[in-house]
Amino acid sequence: MPITVVFLGKLADLAGTPEKEVEAPLDWEGLLDELQGPLGDAAMADRTRVAVNGELLADKTALSAQDGDEVALLPPVSGG
Amino acid sequence: MPITVVFLGKLADLAGTPEKEVEAPLDWEGLLDELQGPLGDAAMADRTRVAVNGELLADKTALSAQDGDEVALLPPVSGG
């Protein structure tokens, strides 16, 4: 089973899709390899968080996703 | 026309009536003469205010009511 990468908010615009599938396993370097140009920059931005199966990673560079996992890229939420 | 003295809150209990009529004119000493015992004490309490025709007196001892005036004795309002 592949890994699903989910793009939230404006990252979906940058990715041109709300989600894509990638081969398992996936670490932080592997994820950045999948993300081109501004999307990669946005992923690296301090305020962009990463969650695996709905659980936030304290340190996104420690990403270690396996078969069937869902990896979400979460940009800063919008203001009120 | 007489002056109407209105007793609010627990002052009505102390007076035994929500209002009474007294002869005009009426000053602070005259008002105290009309109020017996605990009612007079309550009227003199710092936090009891006096209004004439709906307007609070800054200094209740400056009371000077005329024919037809309504004098209200207002104890502290209840809490929330």
Place this chain on the structure above:
Amino acid sequence: MARFVELLTEPFNPGQFVGPFTNAHPGLGGVCTFVGEVRCDAGVEALELIHYERMTLKGMQELADTAIARFDLMGLLVVHRTGVMRVGEPIVLVSAAAKHRREAIEAVDFAMDHLKSDSWFWKREKRADGWHWIEPRERDHSDLARWA
């Protein structure tokens, strides 16, 4: 700007006031509403609010004007009961409409503090042994002091 201030002698349904009030302010950002009811306190059978006709309503209107001027409101609704009330009956309703939420919430907080301890209402509770007047509370003074 719309200011609605009412003193009622009969039970009321808050929704009947809040719905039309909200609809009267198209384009608002938010509406904050507080409804206070007669609380279920042990031994309390009823609550009575006494007011002084010629000063109580005028005081509420002045309070509403003050809140409108202080917070950037589109509208303010203040409804207050008087008379004898049973547990669960609404006593007071304050609703503030504003472009932004913080102004609406703060205006309600401000209006409630002043209605509770700086308006011409006197309350008494009916218990098994009769009616008892409610005195001012220290907490009310500290609540009011927040706005000084």
Place this chain on the structure above:
Amino acid sequence: MARFVELLTEPFNPGQFVGPFTNAHPGLGGVCTFVGEVRCDAGVEALELIHYERMTLKGMQELADTAIARFDLMGLLVVHRTGVMRVGEPIVLVSAAAKHRREAIEAVDFAMDHLKSDSWFWKREKRADGWHWIEPRERDHSDLARWA
């Protein structure tokens, strides 16, 4: 204690939630309710809220639990829209029931600050030239810092 947390994809009428919520808490002292609507801002034709199914609702439930624990509540209701909304449609409803008014008002203030800037929602506005993402605001951080 009752905690109601809902994410809705269709328009809703706040009164349909607040009425039953209030009635579910007999003996309460007060209910504070905030309803946020799509504001009428010049040039804005529609607002879209995007959420992340598996995190957004869970985050709202955790926020509700935090508010209930922090303030002395009898109940808390949180309803939030997602999807595309027009001016005047309700986006969010928070209602807190408590024995005392200050707890109810503060719980709503707390919940709104956190829903607005610490929940998993992303917003964009539709203008004549298309959709524009809404960025975080400095004001949101200072609002949140009040509760730290």
